[in-house]
Amino acid sequence: MIRDITIGQYYQTKSVIHRLDPRVKLLGTLLFIIALFSYKNPLGYALGIAFMCMVIKLSHVPVKFITKGLKGIMMIMCITVVINLFLTAGTPLISFWKITITYEGLAMAVTMIIRLILLIMGSSIVTLTTTPNNLTDGLEKGLGFMKVFHVPVGDVAMMMSIALRFIPILLEETDRIMKAQLARGADFENGNLVKRAKALVPVLVPLFVSAFRRAGDLAMAMEARCYRGGDGRTKMKPLVYKKRDAVAYIILFAFMVLSIFLGRWSVITGFFNNIYLNILK
Amino acid sequence: MDIVKADNLVFEYIRRDDEGNPVDVTTALDHVNIDVKQGEFVGILGHNGSGKSTFAKHLNAILYPTEGTVIVDGMNTTDESRVWDVRSTAGMVFQNPDNQIIGQVVEEDVGFGPENLGVPTAEIWSRVEESLRAVGMLEFRYKSPGKLSGGQKQRVSIAGVLAMHPKCIILDEPTAMLDPSGRKEVVRAIRGLNDVEKMTVILITHYMDEVVHADRIFVMDKGRVVMHGTPREIFSQVEQLESLRLDVPGPTRIAWELKKKGIPLPDGILTCEELVKEIQKCR
Amino acid sequence: MPLILDHVCQVYNADTEMSVRALDDVSLIIPEGQFIGVIGHTGSGKSTLIQHLNGLILPTSGSVYYNGQDITDKDFDRKELRKHVGLVFQYPEHQLFETDVFTDVCFGPKNIGMSKKEAELAAFDALRKVGFPDDLYYASVFELSGGQKRRAAVAGVLAMKPDFLILDEPTAGLDPVGRYEILDMVSELHRTAGITIILVSHSMEDVAMYVERVIVMDKGRVAYDDVPREVFSHSEELEKMGLSIPEPSKIARQLIKAGLNVDPGVLTSGEAADSIYKALMYR
Known part of the structure; x- marks a missing residue:
């Protein structure tokens, strides 16, 4: 779907x-x-x-x-x-x-x-x-x-492009965590709705932890490369x-x-x- | 001239409880003195948790000293008005290649740093090209980073830092997450930077064989610099390295074991070639 | 009961331009009680291979048999199979999710239908076997060091009391001492608990020192399947596959070329030193 x-x-x-x-x-x-x-x-x-x-x-x-x-x-x-x-x-x-x-x-x-x-x-x-x-x-x-209305357009655009870049990485990570929990006997397919929702906890918790860790790492890497918000930046491909x-x-x-x-x-x-x-x- | 100078650097993590009262204090760096000269290749060794990464973050003004000073190219890292100058002077490459590539196309990622520095468009293009060429990744410029191997991703990260035209490049365990062939290609790229481009390199790692060719090595343990010298001087002290939870390069270990058995070999053999040559002399 | 792979093929994205043959006609027998190393560079199919052993991936063609049953059969209970074949993924600490270590280790045993009491006993037993420090059983996962987290994660699979334990790069990202500690622990499990171990690694040194049988994967095929000595005697072929032989073997080979009577099959630095010593002394 x-x-x-x-x-x-x-x-x-x-x-x-x-x-x-x-x-x-x-x-x-x-x-x-x-x-x-x-x-x-x-x-x-x-x-x-x-x-x-x-x-x-x-x-x-x-x-x-x-x-x-x-x-x-x-x-x-x-x-x-x-x-x-x-x-x-x-x-x-x-x-x-x-x-x-x-x-x-x-x-x-x-x-x-x-x-x-x-x-x-x-x-x-x-x-x-x-x-x-x-x-x-x-x-x-x-x-x-x-920008006249103090909307940080540049930052929002940066957020969007980072989100797009990390979607495939996080999808892959989800797949890996699901497999790891399957190997530990987790069951995502059987049971009623409540049971299935509960079965996702062992996937979602590590996924969030990992997403936050990545976010922290990425923020540090961006700062190290002198990212300081939208103003004053030039464009490689204007x-x-x-x-x-x-x-x-x-x-x-x-x-x-x-x-x-x-x-x-x-x-x-x-x-x-x-x-x-x-x-x- | 010293490009990086850490003088009696102390850094303490303060853990606080829910009300914000300090619970305990961990001294991550304990009076560290490290100096790096222009054009040098310096290796910093230590096991996980020895404080070597914490030290690296000070060079890039990500962390600030609790006590002591860190001077990067004449700038004190605590000087807030110079933060961005410090960061563009001392470029930093991190451990996880996936978490430091921002662009969706290789060349756009390399251009990210110069964009942030406000470099004009035409110059960004020339910088991107020369940086990618320096790490041998020019042919991959239009690729998506997701399609690259770990070693290639790290080389792109290095190019991304090079494009900012730093005077010194700090690599914080750049090979820890790579397979042996990826490690080899990244180490080759780093050595190339130092040999060919005369770039000052500070390589933080726990793989001994990556720093055999360094000019000097600092060994850290529990937040302190415990050993300091040329690779030959450091690696001749096998027992002390072992007590610091570190290994020695394979040839060095064999030479050391042979010496224990009474074969008269010189101290600090580092490579296979040296070992073979020395053993032949003993015949 | 042995695990048998019979002409297993795995094709990803079949019928498209991006079609990848991850496994190409792999046939293997894995009897109980062995300590096996699987090596191959990234993309050689080793990760795909091990996921076939517990039914996480089903072959495109060919069959996998366990206990005389074809695991690809519709009515085969793969959950039951996962009780017997434990798989620890790369960076397994990333799968920890409970508030404390002990509860997390209980997750697996509870899933396979053990009672609360049984699960807790199994968890205690597993944590003890992996040498996890007693005082940290109820610590939060975030308070642990890298090596401790990894032990906890291995315990999480071990607590399910598997007959086969597959570990994918269990030493990735650890420092040298951390690496040996984990490998010693695994080796201990094999010796005392009698668990069949399949260790996936790209580190030749690790494999050489511990395992009794090496399976080398290259381009989805089994390139070699033999005892370490035999496998590492094909040094040139291995290097063509992007793999390198353990450094001691490399040095021994160079010395042989130089005319010394050294054993070409040495794998560890200790063995190499002994053999070189003998060659020098008793000529």
């Missing part, structure tokens, strides 16, 4: 999307999500899907890899569909036993599914095409203005906007204008509402 979630994984290949400045990608995702939730008619969603397809095509990431990420949220999608389908009031479409499915419910369920899928695909594509380090750099630089980033910003801008025009313009929305009302009759 955890393996299916593609958010946070990096897919190594060469593409324009990979080379884009992380700030472009982060802002792009944000705008895309805003656009997604502002559409009022099917044409808007069509535009969103088209944009998504274009980005995926450009990214050279196999579609299979991106859709794999959707498996992880299957459960959430199902719940969303059920709730919307059965609990939305309106004109009945089918009704059996005590359950009624309405036209409004159906429309709502379809909308929510499209939104969710696009949302997940949109954020997956960022992490799939950006190394964690690059992403952190992008956040640090992109949120740089927050983020510099290139021409392609400018182009990307223009495309994003065009996408947003189109989104507002097509997805929210009253004439188009009214047109679709009319069709909808005709179906209802």
Whole structure:
């Protein structure tokens, strides 16, 4: 299950999307999500899907890899569909036993599914095409203005990148400790929930102890290498906007204008509402 | 000129109970006098808990003396305004390779120190390159540290310190967690630094064979310097080393056992080659 | 009952580009009562090998038999197997989790169904056998020295009263005296308690001095399986595998080349000194 979630994984290949400045990608995702939730008619969603397809095509990431990420949220999608389908009031479409499915419910369920899928695909594509380090750099630089409000952006970014670096090490350590306790006769598979939770104590305690020891060691090593917070640091790989980033910003801008025009313009929305009302009759 | 000078250095750990009252005091360093000259290779030996790591942490202003002084390149380590100068002058490599690599790519990790010092971007790149070359890790620059062997990780850590352009590099048991081939490659890299780059090296270890080529050796026990001299002088005193829970290099031990049996061998044989040569003389 | 590995293969990440053959057609018989050393450099498959012996890893192909039963069978009780085959991992002190040493040592025995009383007796017995200091039975794990922690961790497995005890690099990170103390303790367990010991190490010296049979792993295969003298006579091949022969053997070999009549099979410095002495005296 955890393996299916593609958010946070990096897919190594060469593409324009990979080379884009992380700030472009982060802002792009944000705008895309805003656009997604502002559409009022099917044409808007069509535009969103088209944009998504274009980005995926450009990214050279196999579609299979991106859709794999959707498996992880299957459960959430199902719940969303059920709730919307059965609990939305309106004109009945089918009704059996005590359950009624309405036209409004159906429309709502379809909308929510499209939104969710696009949302997940949109954020997956960022992490799939950006190394964690690059992403952190992008956040640090992109949120740089927050320093005015005394938010230690640099330190937070450093914390993120260290956390990312230590995840594989701690996973490996968990595996090792679990095996060591298995060798001492521990049992993680049988018994009820309480028993299984209890069985994890011999794993979690050493894991925490080790994590703290590592944190202490690392802090000392960082101090020894003169780390003293975000200010006054220079960058080995500073983020510099290139021409392609400018182009990307223009495309994003065009996408947003189109989104507002097509997805929210009253004439188009009214047109679709009319069709909808005709179906209802 | 002395690059590092510890003068009557005393360090006490004070253990406190829950209310903050001192319970007991452990003297980790007891009037330690150690001096290291520019360009020297100095070995500090001692069993676990002899105070050698505590001493190392004083050179890097991670710990401060309870009594006495530590001078690094003319700077007193207790001078708070010079802390970062002390740390960039006396670079430090620690025991566990996994807990000191910060970057997710080898070259980015090596660049971490210079970044912190505010070195301009173009110079960071040249420093990273020369440092990785000095430890023979240039071809691994784009790799993820997780994919490297223990010995390679330690060499990256050494490069990370070199990139800060220190005058002296302190290695606190850098090989304790490595396998024999990893140990060999790290020791070779360290010797290269001293021979080729003329870097001052302070190597803290409990493996005797790693310091046979050192200029001078200090042996620590219970927070004190108990022996001090050239490797030859130190390793000729097999019995005393044993009483300090230390070993001697293999060839030295064989020579010592032969001497006990009455074979006239000179004192302080350190390497296989020397031993073979001397034994042939006895025929 | 012997442990038998029959054509065991272990492939990690099969069918992908990163496919690794960790074990390649390994067949071994481990009878009760032996003291075996397993050596090989990092990545030679020795850690994978020992995890097959108590069913923590199941072979990709081939079988492991214990007590006449195939441990890969679905209905085989692997928890029962782990009672008989104890495995102490590298840096075992990292698995300690209880508030005090004694409770921690009781963890294993309780897991395999001993009553509280039985578990406590087993824990006392195990702590005594590993030479753990009496006054520290109820000390917190954090108050112990490195060597003491390791003893406590070994006791944690020993208290389950296994017939086989596998130790993965039990001396890693310890100073010379700490190393000998742990190895002496293990050797004592073999001699007095009659436990079959499998000692995994990359230190040739350790293996040479203690074991009666050496298994050398290289690239997932068993390269040698013989008595130490025989195995170490293949010095050139061993060095190609990234392993080095014990220093005394190396010196003996060089002396033989120089024309001295020294026994090529010496393993310890004592033996080497004796043999060289004889060669010099009775020519």
